[in-house]
Amino acid sequence: MSRVQAARRAFLSRATLLAAFTWLPTRLIAASPPRIVAVRAWPAEEYTRVTLEASAALEHEAFLLENPLRLVIDLKGVVVQTILRALAEHIAPDDPYIAAVRVGQFTPETTRIVFDLKQAVVPQIFLLDPIDPYQYRLVIDLYPEKPQDPVARLLAELDKRQRTESDTPVLSETPPRRPAETQANRATNPRKPQPKPPEQDAPYVIVLDPGHGGEDPGAIGRHGTREKDVVLAVARRAKKRFDDDPKTRAVLTRSGDYFIALGERVNRARRAQADLFVSIHADAFVRPDVAGSSVYALSDRGASSTAAKWLAQKENQSDLIGGVQLAARSDHVAATLLDLSITATRTDSLRLAQAVLAELARVSPPHRPEVETANFAVLRNPDVPSVLVELAFISNPTEERRLKSADYQEQLAEAIYRGVKRYLERHAPRPRALMLAAKSRDPAS
Ligand SMILES: [Zn+2]
Structure with missing residues (x-):
């Protein structure tokens, strides 16, 4: 229903109320x-x-x-x-x-x-x-009044890390990686010359996106387990795993039980100069026996199966359930979707999806043996390889129980970490922020 329709309906309901006033006994009006x-x-x-x-x-x-x-x-x-x-x-x-x-x-x-x-x-x-x-x-x-910025939080984290590492002589010569703007600022500040960071030591930024949150619980298991809670738990464990590895650093799109719009999740990945984006979900189906994990990549030309199409529609409803002011939604991401770089990104997304699926398959038999594609709003990022993981079926009582256990959450987090590492070792270019920093240092560009 449009705003105009809503306003009209509200007006009509007022008119009805007014009409009711003319003949209803006073004590009944309160019910209207x-x-x-x-x-x-x-x-x-x-x-x-x-x-x-x-x-x-x-x-x-x-x-x-x-x-x-x-x-x-x-x-x-x-x-x-x-x-x-x-x-x-x-x-x-x-x-x-x-x-x-x-x-x-x-x-x-x-x-x-x-x-x-x-x-x-x-x-x-x-x-x-x-x-x-x-x-x-x-x-x-x-x-x-001053908006909180998760990207600023990442910088603060890296700063903290720098302070901790400055005690270690070997690492003190390796300043943590910063977004390009900061690098550029430093390059133009003659009083503060910065050594060029040794590139092989710069971490890859992995943005982990726990689905749903706040008003939007996501899928709910038969015993009341909520998708938004288990995916956040797994994302936190995976973040720890990535942060413990000096070659990777993870940023969460949400760190608590509150709602973030789909477009904002994508924007955050861009602002954090993400090298990879992994959205984490748990599936649901009417039949309780359906089980296993799945991994999806973006397709804007139709889904690879009816089930994938149905799932994408369901996940894309998140903004309506979670609650986003329509006027505040940005079409920026949709517009840049036509960017030519998306072809290369899509190939990388598929490779990343395959690597993560292969690792998840070692935890339990996957729902489908192949990566599937569909038009997920959260994967519409033209230049960051992005995948969506459905950890398991929360609608399957056995998997619902497993999803709540710390041990199983740890196994899933570890599988995501290993899958990403497997992809990075075989296919990844240099970390994105370094490429941008190199560009900003080059006066010709
Ligand atoms: Zn979901």
Whole structure:
């Protein structure tokens, strides 16, 4: 449903409500306004999200106040309900942005929510249409004025590493690799000459992308295991494995239980100057006996099988379930898809997928023996070899149990690490940031 349709529907429902006023006894009218069915909060360093789920689209007005900092949201035509009063209980004491929340009946037709803030925020407030399993949602995202940047976090990590390694004489001559901008800045600063990094020692940056998160749980097993939780656990273990290897460094697209839009996952890989991108998921199917891992690469010309096509459609729904303001979505990635470099990247993606699948097959028999292709939004990166791993079928009770076990998670993480290493040893070019740094040092380019 478009925004215009949504607005029209809201208008019509108001008109209906008005008509009801003319003849219904007063005590029945209270049942007509939007009913709040759930409230949720997803605190994270990057941004905190509060979701109000209702039986109808919530008409709202929002404004910021200073001294002290507050965000006020008025819900029109909403009577304060117990579930809404309980909103305060959903706010974690260590929420980075929200200190407290108060809910009250401001006027007979307006419920007012006041968020007392810990720091200045840039709110993004938007409505989402119903999508299984949710009804209408009003999403309140609180971003810091200075956005958190996972790429900046990577740099901080590398800096920390440099400080640790400076105690070791051999390694002290090897400054950690930095993105090209920083290298270029240093090259143009005459007071701070930097030695050229020995290239064979620069790590490859592997971006690990745990699927789903926050409002979007992903697939759910029969015993309640959520895809978003197990894929994050495996991604964290894999990150540790890559970080322990001096030749690789891993960056996670999300480090907690919050939602990141598909396009933003791809953008993060680009900003981190990723050499490789591995999206991590767990599959689900109606038949509980279906089992095994699969690895996918991008195809924009149709899927390699009906199942692959179906899966890509399901995974691409993540933005609708997880909640993204449509206007905020960038078509940048779709536009660059036509870039010629994609042909080379696709070959590398397939090689990477084969290497990872071969290692996963050593953990347990794969779902299919070959790499499959489909049009996954998260793999639309024109110049970073990208694959999507379905670790196992969470809908299979045996695999659901395994996915929760630390030992099995470790085996899967190790398989991803070995697969990536196998690919890097056979096919990889020099790490990307080094190529960019070399280009920026060359005055002719
Ligand atoms: Zn998934």
